[in-house]
Amino acid sequence: MDTASYHRAMWYHKKHFNVWAREELQPLVDELVEAARTAPQYDGRFLYELEYYKLRCMRAYFSHSLIADGN
Incomplete structure (x- = not known):
């Protein structure tokens, strides 16, 4: 019964x-893609902005995944 409830x-x-x-x-993710597509790639702030978008996506994903909790 434990196996059935787990599944x-x-x-x-x-x-x-x-x-x-x-x-x-x-x-x-769409926001990240749009920023990567339209931002000037020669600007250093562009890289920081992309990293910020990626971190937001990662934080959202890991807050709802089974391998990590909300913290």
Whole structure:
């Protein structure tokens, strides 16, 4: 019975995570892509801005993944 509840919990997590990723994470990724496409690549601030966008995406992902908690 423990195995069935584990797999059920994993299925629900994956289901809810996919919805969250589509609604919450994808706009952050789109913002990162747009910044990478349009910002001047010769400017040093551009690199810091890209790193900032990547860190925002990583923080959002790891706050909802199973391998890390919100902290």
